[in-house]
Amino acid sequence: KAGVTQTPRYLIKTRGQQVTLSCSPISGHRSVSWYQQTPGQGLQFLFEYFSETQRNKGNFPGRFSGRQFSNSRSEMNVSTLELGDSALYLCASSFGDLTDTQYFGPGTRLTVL
Amino acid sequence: QKEVEQDPGPLSVPEGAIVSLNCTYSNSAFQYFMWYRQYSRKGPELLMYTYSSGNKEDGRFTAQVDKSSKYISLFIRDSQPSDSATYLCAMKVDAGNMLTFGGGTRLMVKP
Numbered sequence: 001k002a003g004v005t006q007t008p009r010y011l012i013k014t015r016g017q018q019v020t021l022s023c024s025p026i027s028g029h030r031s032v033s034w035y036q037q038t039p040g041q042g043l044q045f046l047f048e049y050f051s052e053t054q055r056n057k058g059n060f061p062g063r064f065s066g067r068q069f070s071n072s073r074s075e076m077n078v079s080t081l082e083l084g085d086s087a088l089y090l091c092a093s094s095f096g097d098l099t100d101t102q103y104f105g106p107g108t109r110l111t112v113l
Numbered sequence: 114q115k116e117v118e119q120d121p122g123p124l125s126v127p128e129g130a131i132v133s134l135n136c137t138y139s140n141s142a143f144q145y146f147m148w149y150r151q152y153s154r155k156g157p158e159l160l161m162y163t164y165s166s167g168n169k170e171d172g173r174f175t176a177q178v179d180k181s182s183k184y185i186s187l188f189i190r191d192s193q194p195s196d197s198a199t200y201l202c203a204m205k206v207d208a209g210n211m212l213t214f215g216g217g218t219r220l221m222v223k224p
Contacts, residue, residue, distance in 0.1 A: 005158070033210050043201065043214040056211045078145075094210055099132035101147065102210055104194050 002027065002036075004093050004105030005016045012111045018079040021108045025072050025093030031055070032074035033102060034066060037088040046055055046089075086112045116140050119202055119215030127222050133191040136202035136215045141181065143204040143213070146178050148187045149219070151199045160200075161187065192222045 006007055007025045013019050025032050034036075035048040045058040055099035066076040072093075088109050092102035119136045124187075125133055134148075145164045149157035161176035163169045167178045177186040189196055203214040 031210055033212075035212075042216045043203075043212075045211045045213070048210050050210075053153070058211065090209075090210065092156075092212075096210070101159055101162050103159060104149075106154075106156045109154075 003069050003085045005101055006089075006091050008108060009106065010109050010111075012113060013081050014113050015052070015083060017081050018077060019081060019110060020075050020077045021089055021091075021110075023074045023076075023091030023093075023105060025074070026103060029093035029095055030072050030097035031094045031102075032058075032068055032072065033092045033094075034076050035060075035090045035092065035104075037058075037090055037107070038086075043090070046076065051053055060088070070101040072083055083112050086110060114139065117202065117204060117215040120218055121216055123169070123219040123221055125153050125221045125223060126192055128192060128194060128222055130192050130224075132192050132220060133195070134187040134200050134202075134218050134220070135178075136185050137183055138204060138213075140206075140208045140213075141180075141183065143183070144207045145205045146176070146185050147203040147212070148174075148176055149201040149203060150196075151201060153198075157201055162215075172222050189220075192220075194222050194224050196220060 031047040031050045033048040050057040069076045090107045092104045094100040094102045148161040151157040175188040199217040202214040
């Protein structure tokens with residue numbers, strides 16, 4: 001069974017631009033969560049989507065948004081990029097049950113110049 | 114103070130050693146505990162998942178949870194150079210999929 005896939009794998013943007021990242025979950029998984037990983041802050045939860053609805057949200061500004069499509073694929077968008085948004089953005093998928101485990105994709109490395 | 118504390122290491126051990134990795138946490142609402150392994154430039158890979166106090170064993174890995182002390186551990190027996198990676202503990206409360214991670218411990222196993 002194919003794992004979680006994320007595109008693109010690498011991205012370079014400049015301050016003020018916006019970016020859209022894509023995540024395709026494992027087949028059958030209905031929950032997609034997004035995380036930001038930086039050397040200083042580690043892995044931090046951004047938000048979770050389940051059946052096209054945002055179910056949980058972390059403590060990030062409104063510049064970070066996401067959505068989920070009917071086929072469970074998800075996108076996250078960051079508007080008005082700042083230098084501090086440079087990070088590895090990870091997507092994780094699961095069936096969505098409370099006791100379920102999450103499986104991570106390889107991530108998209110975003111560099112903001 | 115972070116909700117989940119983890120010694121960043123690096124931890125360097127010889128091949129064949131027993132490795133002990135630990136995390137402490139402050140939020141007593143955490144009910145589910147995980148250990149992930151992350152190789153450089155890769156996404157985290159789930160190693161162990163527990164939801165009760167006590168021990169859980171899987172091959173060379175043993176996860177230990179002590180909810181009364183708010184302390185979890187991962188033991189790796191007969192460590193191999195291929196175990197060299199960053200180990201992340203993660204935990205969640207009983208709703209949704211919001212994981213709270215420790216900062217990760219970098220492990221190096223030398224041949």
